Amino acid sequence: MVGPPLLILAVIIGYPILRAIYLSFVGDPGLDPDTGKFTDGEFGTLQHYIFWLTQTCSSPAGGTMPCAPGNISTDFWPAMRNTAMFTVVTVSIETVLGFWMAVIMGRNIWGRALLRAAVLVPWAIPTAVTAKLWAFIFAPEGIANSLLGRDISWTTDPFYSKVAVILADVWKTTPFMALLILAGLQMIPRDVYEAARVDGATKWQQFTKITLPLVRPALMVAILFRTLDALRMYDLPVILISPNSSSPTATISQLVVNEMRTGPNSASALSTLVFLLIFAVAFVMVKWLGANVVEERTGKKEEVR
Numbered sequence: 296m297v298g299p300p301l302l303i304l305a306v307i308i309g310y311p312i313l314r315a316i317y318l319s320f321v322g323d324p325g326l327d328p329d330t331g332k333f334t335d336g337e338f339g340t341l342q343h344y345i346f347w348l349t350q351t352c353s354s355p356a357g358g359t360m361p362c363a364p365g366n367i368s369t370d371f372w373p374a375m376r377n378t379a380m381f382t383v384v385t386v387s388i389e390t391v392l393g394f395w396m397a398v399i400m401g402r403n404i405w406g407r408a409l410l411r412a413a414v415l416v417p418w419a420i421p422t423a424v425t426a427k428l429w430a431f432i433f434a435p436e437g438i439a440n441s442l443l444g445r446d447i448s449w450t451t452d453p454f455y456s457k458v459a460v461i462l463a464d465v466w467k468t469t470p471f472m473a474l475l476i477l478a479g480l481q482m483i484p485r486d487v488y489e490a491a492r493v494d495g496a497t498k499w500q501q502f503t504k505i506t507l508p509l510v511r512p513a514l515m516v517a518i519l520f521r522t523l524d525a526l527r528m529y530d531l532p533v534i535l536i537s538p539n540s541s542s543p544t545a546t547i548s549q550l551v552v553n554e555m556r557t558g559p560n561s562a563s564a565l566s567t568l569v570f571l572l573i574f575a576v577a578f579v580m581v582k583w584l585g586a587n588v589v590e591e592r593t594g595k596k597e598e599v600r
Contacts, residue, residue, distance in 0.1 A: 319343055319564035343564030347371050370540045378547045382525040385464045393472025401480045418470035426534035429463040450536050453543035460532050460544050472517050479513020519580045526573050
């Protein structure tokens with residue numbers, strides 16, 4: 296029963312990954328300086344990884360030299376910093392706001408179903424539509440500048456363009472965090488809170504001693520999913536700000552797409568680096584930060600036995 300799904304996953308997921316890793320070690324085709332003939336790239340070279348990590352390019356003599364200004368590899372580390380910054384800032388804000396929204400949606404209040412449906416609307420809107428919507432808001436004569444009474448260049452200024460991407464992403468994906476956290480809150484038995492109130496526990500004590508510990512597995516899974524999604528951010532900054540890899544909001548995924556148009560093998564090396572980064576983050580969160588819900592529950596059952 297497990298064999299067919301594993302075979303399908305190996306074909307759909309395993310082969311593209313292995314193919315990308317293989318191409319990352321294949322050199323670029325070009326003229327052989329000895330024979331003067333056009334040759335295909337040879338396997339076993341690290342020139343693409345050197346190209347991205349050390350900011351050096353291949354020289355005609357066969358060595359390495361600093362990349363010329365405007366070379367796409369010079370945008371690698373700024374894109375990495377942008378990706379890390381967007382991930383940390385957006386996930387942090389979305390976790391706090393999502394928790395707050397989940398607590399409100401979990402209460403037995405009038406219009407709760409309508410509230411939940413309204414909260415999920417931003418998440419249901421396609422990202423491309425969200426980007427265009429916020430592009431209108433951040434236009435020179437848009438709603439943002441009208442409300443603030445200022446003339447801010449939201450899409451061209453290096454600082455405010457990052458703020459624009461963060462605000463749009465928080466508005467878009469906070470409902471996703473709220474939905475996952477709400478599922479965890481609904482798993483907490485109500486009688487636990489009743490017992491705490493009988494014992495005289497305050498609202499803050501109930502939150503810190505009951506809600507946070509019991510919702511932690513669902514919270515960590517939500518943070519894990521959102522972190523992996525933020526590390527792959529592409530369409531929002533591209534549509535909202537600029538598709539140029541040298542833009543102040545360029546992410547690592549944006550750099551991969553732009554490089555694929557000129558150097559597939561080099562893009563494969565960059566994709567491999569992104570894959571290793573995402574894998575490392577996921578491994579740390581699952582292994583040491585408690586995002587593995589299945590393993591944690593199994594451990595608790597063994598302790599009870």
